[in-house]
Amino acid sequence: MLRRPIHATEELVRLSYLKDHALADIYLSEAIKMFGVSLVSIFETIYLFVVFKNLGVAFPAAAVFGFFSVFFLAFALLCPLGALFSSRFGFSKAALLSSPFLFLFFVCLLLLPKYPWLIAVALVAITIRASLFWPGFHLLFATATPAQNRGQALSGLVIISTVASVLGPAVGGIVIAQFGYAVLFAVVLPFVLASALPFVLVRDSDHKFKHSPGEMFRRIKNLRDWRSTLAFAASGAEDEANGRVWPLFLFLLAISFSSLGIIVSLGTALGVLTTWIFGKLSDRIDRIKILRFASAAASASWLVRAGVRTVLPAAFANMVYGVSRAAYNVPFLTTFYDRAATSPDPYAAIVFREIALNLGRAIFLGILAVVALATQDFRILLVITATLPLLLPLIRYWKP
16 A cells, blocks of 8 residues: 655655655665765775785686675575565664664775675675665655656655765765775765664555565566566666676776766766656656667667776766666666556565566676686676666566
């Protein structure tokens, strides 16, 4: 059952209603979290690459991809258990409990050069955090937004998150260049802890998750759902390519931290306007048509990215990708939330998506790890990624 209809603009302006309006809590939490995490997010992969290289790992890129592949596989396996916890004890408790684990993850990364064994602790911490937080978060958003305005509500969430994070990469790059990673992590940690506080005000959903992990994985294997499984898997894989392969590719081109941060910030800023436009369009015209066009543009932009060698072409390619990504992301996610919210079992639909999404990430990063053992030319990785957005329109076959 959907909660009282909420308009994105109302939530943005009337913050005095935080206690009653779940969407405002989501916006506020994401703004806090994204500002802090964006300072370090694009440099996380580079940081691990440098740490592994300094520790004498022969193929540091393969080690980085392998680490995150294991994480997403573990997340996919534990996601149903996280949904059961959130369903039983409430999302607000799950969100609060998950926050210290994200804090612990960043602390482990900070101490990793001195204590390499903390890589295992970091893996466990980030897996627990993701399993506790994301299933309940997506259910909260699906049930807190009205169907007729869900595209605008989603674009509001994306815009607030983007605006909060638009300066993060640029500031983070400057901080690393001037003071190093230790200072950057020290700045990020308070935002990580504070981001969970708005969820204390959230009223938990009436929907309950009652399925075993075995039931959910049998759905993934069901041939009836293979096209939607592929769409979600491709979405997760492409997201990881953008967040891990692209920054590492730029780093290996010897582009400085400050320039790298500015490149990402420019693309992010341009995506804000695109998100706002397509948020309105996705509530008025056929979302699948928008998705087909935008996903084809995103695929082409990956090929453009593969050809860059210097800062200015990299900045241009990233802005082109930022626009096309924003254009496909809103209709894709709005379709997901619409169908999850109106399905007989919204929680099961959300967990299905989380499992498929993260299995896609795990398999894709595993493949990249193997490729990185054979070659240090990352252009081939970007070309491989160009095929992924073309699979996103398959979400039209999803019937949860």
